[in-house]
Amino acid sequence: MKLILTVAGKRFLYWNGSEPRLCLTETKLIKEFLSKHSTVSGKSWQQRQGSKNFIGEGLLMANGEDWYHQRHIVAPAFMGDRLKSYAGHMVECTKEMLQSMKIALESGQTEVEIGHYMTKLTADIISRTEFGTSYQKGKKIFHLLTLLQTRCAQASRHLCIPGSRFFPSKYNREIKSLKMEVETLLMEIIQSRKDCVEIGRSNSYGNDLLGMLLNEMQKKKGNGNNNNSSINLQLVMDQCKTFFFAGHETTALLLTWTVMLLASNKSWQDKVRAEVTNVCDGGIPSLDQLSKLTLLHMVINESMRLYPPASVLPRMVFEDIVLGDLYIPKGLSIWIPVLAIHHSEKLWGKDANEFNPERFTSKSFVPGRFLPFASGPRNCVGQAFALMEAKIILAMLISRFSFTISENYRHAPVVVLTIKPKYGVQVCLKPLEP
Numbered sequence: 376m377k378l379i380l381t382v383a384g385k386r387f388l389y390w391n392g393s394e395p396r397l398c399l400t401e402t403k404l405i406k407e408f409l410s411k412h413s414t415v416s417g418k419s420w421q422q423r424q425g426s427k428n429f430i431g432e433g434l435l436m437a438n439g440e441d442w443y444h445q446r447h448i449v450a451p452a453f454m455g456d457r458l459k460s461y462a463g464h465m466v467e468c469t470k471e472m473l474q475s476m477k478i479a480l481e482s483g484q485t486e487v488e489i490g491h492y493m494t495k496l497t498a499d500i501i502s503r504t505e506f507g508t509s510y511q512k513g514k515k516i517f518h519l520l521t522l523l524q525t526r527c528a529q530a531s532r533h534l535c536i537p538g539s540r541f542f543p544s545k546y547n548r549e550i551k552s553l554k555m556e557v558e559t560l561l562m563e564i565i566q567s568r569k570d571c572v573e574i575g576r577s578n579s580y581g582n583d584l585l586g587m588l589l590n591e592m593q594k595k596k597g598n599g600n601n602n603n604s605s606i607n608l609q610l611v612m613d614q615c616k617t618f619f620f621a622g623h624e625t626t627a628l629l630l631t632w633t634v635m636l637l638a639s640n641k642s643w644q645d646k647v648r649a650e651v652t653n654v655c656d657g658g659i660p661s662l663d664q665l666s667k668l669t670l671l672h673m674v675i676n677e678s679m680r681l682y683p684p685a686s687v688l689p690r691m692v693f694e695d696i697v698l699g700d701l702y703i704p705k706g707l708s709i710w711i712p713v714l715a716i717h718h719s720e721k722l723w724g725k726d727a728n729e730f731n732p733e734r735f736t737s738k739s740f741v742p743g744r745f746l747p748f749a750s751g752p753r754n755c756v757g758q759a760f761a762l763m764e765a766k767i768i769l770a771m772l773i774s775r776f777s778f779t780i781s782e783n784y785r786h787a788p789v790v791v792l793t794i795k796p797k798y799g800v801q802v803c804l805k806p807l808e809p
């Protein structure tokens with residue numbers, strides 16, 4: 376029988392029910408694992424089962440060849456000109472949010488819960504990016520999807536009970552009906568796009584993410600390559616759900632924590648505002664200007680270091696591998712505790728728990744110690760999208776309002792895969808002179 380080394384501290388083995396997990400914190404091994412072994416590792420049965428009725432077999436949960444194929448199809452949607460084309464949606468949605476904040480203040484409200492605004496804003500942005508003009512319907516779909524997410528999370532607590540997913544329980548019945556509702560609405564949008572092409576009103580399915588996926592689906596059919604790995608209708612729907620889930624809560628959390636940090640650190644708020652004024656000259660930030668907002672970028676990095684929206688990276692190993700001095704057998708789960716690594720005094724120094732964006736002045740990091748978007752081939756495909764979005768929103772917010780943390784704010788981060796402020800983040804806003 377093969378054995379693996381178990382050491383308490385930097386690495387240790389523990390059991391989660393019947394699943395053995397190796398917790399890994401050594402940056403060299405993490406880097407090696409995420410870059411070299413991405414094809415023989417992936418998402419476990421439990422993870423995939425837990426989200427099957429929610430995001431299905433989309434990119435986040437795919438493994439092996441399926442993952443490779445899907446990543447190849449969607450990656451271009453987050454690069455170059457296509458990525459740049461989303462900036463307009465981001466600006467428009469942010470303007471609407473700023474307007475609703477102004478209205479709230481004018482109606483006598485003295486403070487706002489910023490997480491609420493950021494969640495709505497990032498959901499609006501991803502709805503428009505995915506569905507273009509059909510985004511109102513998209514928002515309805517995503518509202519139902521949020522409900523479905525909660526129900527699936529509740530039901531997945533019982534996954535360790537054999538056969539539980541087949542019980543006709545209250546959760547399971549509700550999940551089935553919500554899933555049907557979401558997919559019926561998605562099919563309506565898809566069908567109306569298909570009709571437009573079929574009656575000749577349009578020669579493509581559109582430039583948004585959904586349009587891109589549908590064009591890809593038709594291309595494959597046209598090529599006569601309709602095998603299992605090709606994208607089919609179910610996969611198009613799973614991908615739409617995946618991108619909404621992966622792309623809105625994470626970014627909303629990044630924005631919420633960043634506003635909390637800037638509201639609590641007046642000198643950094645002033646410095647960032649001065650930079651934005653200087654670079655953008657009082658206007659809407661252009662794409663060229665975004666790359667010049669270096670202080671803002673440092674603040675965003677420091678926020679993701681202290682409060683990484685994805686606090687852990689879970690992976691399962693599908694083949695025996697050798698990792699440094701470790702022999703890792705097939706079937707073992709590897710957990711990379713991003714939150715603990717980001718707070719390690721050994722890696723970041725004595726002030727590891729403090730807000731100090733200066734530490735990001737230098738661009739050279741020890742690889743494997745800063746992992747907000749994971750690393751290697753299976754890193755976050757929406758990383759550039761998220762950073763562009765965060766910079767546009769924060770630059771526009773900081774030039775419109777000054778903000779301080781409210782005395783009602785209670786600092787209570789809770790970790791449930793993501794890191795959320797348990798009681799929200801209440802800030803007092805003050806409009807700035809134009």
Ligand code: HEM
Nearest residue numbers: 434435621622625626629684685747748749755756757761
């Ligand atoms: C601050 C915002 C974000 C953070 C911190 C973040 C973080 C991450 C992390 C850590 C992963 C790897 C998860 C794992 O494999 O266990 C990931 C994957 C992914 N992210 Fe993001 N993400 C963010 C925003 C976005 C956005 C805006 C989108 C899309 C619009 C997106 C789409 C995805 C997808 C589809 C994957 C799966 C990639 C793959 O497995 O190939 N993310 N993200």
